Amino acid sequence: MNAPTTQAATGLALYDRTAVDAAAAVIARYSTSFGLACRLLGPRPRPHVRNVYALARVADEIVDGPALEAGLTPVEAEAVLDRLEEECLAAVTLGFSSNLVLHAFAHTARECGIGPDLIEPFFASMRADLRVSRHDAASHDVYIYGSAEVIGLMCLQVFVNAGASHPVAPAPELVDGARRLGAAFQEVNFLRDLQDDRVRLGRDYLGLAAPEDRFVVLDRIDRDLAAAARVVPELPADCRRAVTAAHDLFAALAARLRSASADDVRVRVPDAVKAGLAARAMLGFAPRGAGA
Template identity: 65%
Template sequence: MSGGSLYDRCAQDAAATVITAYSTSFALACRLLGPRVRTHVRSVYALVRVADEVVDGAAEATGLPAPTQRLLLDELEAETLAAVARGFSTNLIVHAFALAARECGIGHDLIRPFFASMRTDLTRTQHDDASHDAYVYGSAEVVGLMCLQIFVNAGRSTPLSPDPTLVEGARRLGAAFQDVNFLRDRADDENRLGRDYLGLQDGHRDRIAVLDRIDADLDAAARAIADLPVDCRRAVTTAHGLFAELARRLRDDDETVRVSVPTPVKATIAARALAGRPPKRSTP
């Protein structure tokens, strides 16, 4: 094995370790992806996780002030863009992401909005409709679009532009995932971080209206899943099912504990996807 190949594999293994440690639900869905796309998808989510730790987790927990967090995030963005251009980074997670980006056509148009949304967490705590939508686009929808680039282009010599129907589905699924997480993490976001992503504190939005929008986004995404490449459908259907179940449970939630999906229910959702069943929709 050449030095480059060994380094690439080590970087991708590091990305897989990050994802497995941080999200059991995502790790479950990722295992259902075909090998053609699985490694690159893990690499995208590992970079997302590291960036999130700069603004929400490990960096903040060490007591770093916001200007230092901003500097670290700017450096991470610059290193990511440079690695995509040159094909190498001394940061293993960034290197793994760059491998995915270069093969699958993930460009500045998706990378920059993501980091812009991450920076928003350092300066803004209250959101209106416009700022919420901009934040969700950068923090979640573009991540879905990065994954779509992988689904369509992994293994190709020249990346193609995805079909507009798939683009819409990826964006709507990413938005639903993010809004579900906003509701699940509302207590921590408000009490620890002082953030209100959904405008619920000041009555700007109604919780049921947010859940209705989530259901509409999930339904729109469900219609596009059948058009994905075959080796991606089971994983995306599983992820869709997990978040649809979370959304259902959030409607009955008293907000005293963080809502989760029990392991047996996760297994049932995954088994349904493995059997080739289409994602459930909230409306016929």
Template identity: 70%
Template sequence: MSHAPTGLELYSQTADDAAAAVISRYSTSFGIAARLLGPRPRPHVRNIYALVRVADEIVDGPAHDAGLSPERERAVLDGLETEVRDAIATGFSANLIVHAFARTARECGITDELIAPFFASMRTDLDTAEHDDLSHDAYVYGSAEVVGLMCLQVFVNAGMTAPAAPAADLVDGARRLGAAFQDVNFLRDLADDANRLGRDYLDGAADDERRVAVLDRIDADLAAAASVIRHLPPDCRAAVTTAHDLFAELSRRLRSSPVGAPRVRVPDGVKATLAARALLGRPPKGSRS
């Protein structure tokens, strides 16, 4: 006999629902991919995305639009980080998004080893406008690669008795897929980052030669990630393949799109085709498997 949830169970389900609402409003691409996950990892990946999005919004405009000074933005971000750590330690937060993430972190073994670099990169956005190769790599590790590693912790550990360390090839694949996603978004948002936020993450990628070098790096990262997706648990492969292929398609379109063109997008019909292809068990594009 089923029972209606009460108490902490009801609260946690409500927190998961709040996280699902965040991903559905902010990202069609990741929203599609998340829906292709099995029920075991799906809510946890949504919980990760929601926290990442909230932190990103603190430093990328909405907080400023609300009238917060840079100093106040930093204080809000610091407070969010403290809330996350406290919620992981106690198992509860009055912030639904933080509560959802903490539940995922506790079950799947997401520790401060990944959380601290993420918030460090978010903090970088408050005081660093221009990046060289070294600072780009550090920023991408914290803002994207560790998010891929958080998702990998979910893929391997959700529903398990105790979290275990993922295999080294999966760790490398998760990092490189996260880096590719971030660099694609940097290229897509080049003008907006420069004009609205005053930031240059790619050290002059408006230059054609530099832009091609970034795209070559993206494609190499995507290829490396594609080669290990088959080693993921079965209930994760279609979702990760879809996300991979969506960004591979964006990379392809960026190569044929001149600097200054409107933001590159993948049409809904193409997204649906890529998702259907992944659901049929086809390997990621660019994979030799």
């Protein structure tokens, strides 16, 4: 008996698959920690979350160095970012892009209900990186929303809607948790990258008047992590483990930042500890602080 033949994907199906693979390759190159958490997602949301983060990564690279290293001026880099936003919005409307990362993101956005209300604030914050060197309290909050909270909200749209016939609005408590988790992640990164942001990029996101002021930021991070932890059990089951692992990794980073000196804030979590956090999440434990 002849073996059954399997028809290979062609046309749009092949292009879609290639776009998703391209987004996954971007993420694999740039973030081992994110890759670990993403592998804990179920197969339903996993490719969509990669698509979201791949777009964010490409936009970051336009404003965080590589574009300038290639010889672009800040004005030229902003023009590139503007074109990326225009192409992104068009791709979401049309369902197609010649840019593979945008094509993958557009597929996710259309299926999961990610619209201009989330896309435009993200690009506005990326644009601020080329325009604002020192943030005050108001611009800090606007930046955090666009650069981090909306990424959490995009992921929440994926968690709730991937595979559904029609996207629905997530519950308000999940929206609050997604925003606060995204904000906590970003502020941990601000503290870890404090010196690099100031010296290499010429940016000050936190406006700390004295080294000990970072404890005010750490207290805010702890409150946001605790609030986010309490709603993780309300997420779909195939998302909880990944969110728990990511939450606990950043909680561990925050704890190490609290015990580090102000001059040595580029802390990291050892690989063995990361593996333990992932194993704990895999076993179904709630995020640390969920009962706070």
